[in-house]
Amino acid sequence: MKTNFSTYKQLLSFIILAVTYAGNAQEMKISLNEAKDAALKYSHDIKNGSLRIEQAHAQRQEAIAYYFPTIEALGGAIHAFDNIIDPIAMLGIPEIDNLYLASATASEVVFAGGKVRNSNKLAEIQVQVHKIRAQQSIDSVILTTANKYWQLVQLQEQKKVINAAKLYLDELLKQQQDLLDAGLIAKNQLLQVRVNRSKVLLNESKLSNLRKLALLDLALYTGLNYDTSAVAIDTLHEVIPPKLKYQHTTNVTENSNYRLLDEKIQASKLQTKMAKAELLPQFSVGINAVKYGTFDTGLDSNIQPMAFGLVRIPISAWWGAEKQKVKQQEIKEEIAVNQLKKAQDQITIGIMKSWYDLLDAYHQIEYAKENLAYAEENLEVHRDNYNSGLNNLSDLLDAQRLQQEAKTELINAFAKYQNSETTYLFSNNKLEAPSLEELKED
DSSP: OHHHHHHHHHHHHHHHHHHHHHHHHHHTEEOHHHHHHHHHHHOHHHHHHHHHHHHHHHHHHHHHHTTSOEEEEEEEEEEOSSOSBOOBGGGTBOOBOEEEEEEEEEEEEEESTTHHHHHHHHHHHHHHHHHHHHHHHHHHHHHHHHHHHHHHHHHHHHHHHHHHHHHHHHHHHHHHHHHHHTTOSOHHHHHHHHHHHHHHHHHHHHHHHHHHHHHHHHHHHHOOOOOTTOEEOOOOOOOOOHHHHOOOOOOGGGSHHHHHHHHHHHHHHHHHHHHHHTTSOEEEEEEEEEEEEOSSSOOBOOOEEEEEEEEEOOSGGGTSHHHHHHHHHHHHHHHHHHHHHHHHHHHHHHHHHHHHHHHHHHHHHHHHHHHHHHHHHHHHHHHHHHHTTSSOHHHHHHHHHHHHHHHHHHHHHHHHHHHHHHHHHHHTTOOOOOOHHHHHHO
């Protein structure tokens, strides 16, 4: 009875430890969405993108301010050690040794060749440019995180292949040991299996270190805690053929790099207009009020308001430096148009390459699956032949190695497909990515 109670306590303790371990292990699992969310919150590029948008908004507000009148106030006073004006008794003017002056001016540019209006449009373009770049940063973070995550999954799946190879060789090693003990084989056959098993153990050690590096890489990029026991919960699984999943089109205008170059052309056109504005007359109006006098003599003026209008005609600019600046800006505008045409071809090639890479990755999966089926059948035949005495041990070990390599190739093909698919979506601006506003709300 005492023994049964002791056994019951041990079993209960084991169950409690198993449940506790399972709970802790669950906390160490990482999903792709968790990694993406962490990276989006941690990325310094995204934070800087948000700051640049705020900076562009401030520049836009600065440009809008030029629509409003400029108001200035001026005040000054002088106190002299000697008289500024000696007294003139005949006129009743006392000695004056101090003066003050106060004035206020409000002026407004009525016409400046369109510089104010175009400056506002240019500032708005800058806002849009920084928004596009901020979204590019978000897409880039998602792409990089996915690649790092699937690299971790790839190494985890390769570990399963190593474990299966160890199990197979352990079984074969036991069989060889039994045959050796029975005097049916020479010892070199047992050693042959041990050598292959040692190679598998070496690969297991290398794979373990690579997995730790992949975890560290993912943790540093996403800001997640680095834990060598953490695992990715996703696995490499069957995929839908790309031609059935996607309606592939080459719409270059939706590409973010194309949109940036298009905005650059619009900005260049506005800068050309602003350069031409330097050749046009400028007209401004305003009002000014002045009061002056002394502090202690009572000689003060009334406030003198007056309106004014100013016309500035830049005559020398018509053949001088301003004219050359217009020519330079027109050349820059033409260069921007040519850059867009050149980039359009490059973007088209990039999109098509990402599509063909995705198709190739899918075909590689099909070939790897077919190769694995042959390798497994080959291993099974060699095992049967070896057990029947028709094949030698070396042929069986070669067949086992080929089957292990075929499994690894299939895993690599699945991992490559995941990366190729993410790259294809990235090239076509089709990644499931939140906007900067959605990130701020989170």
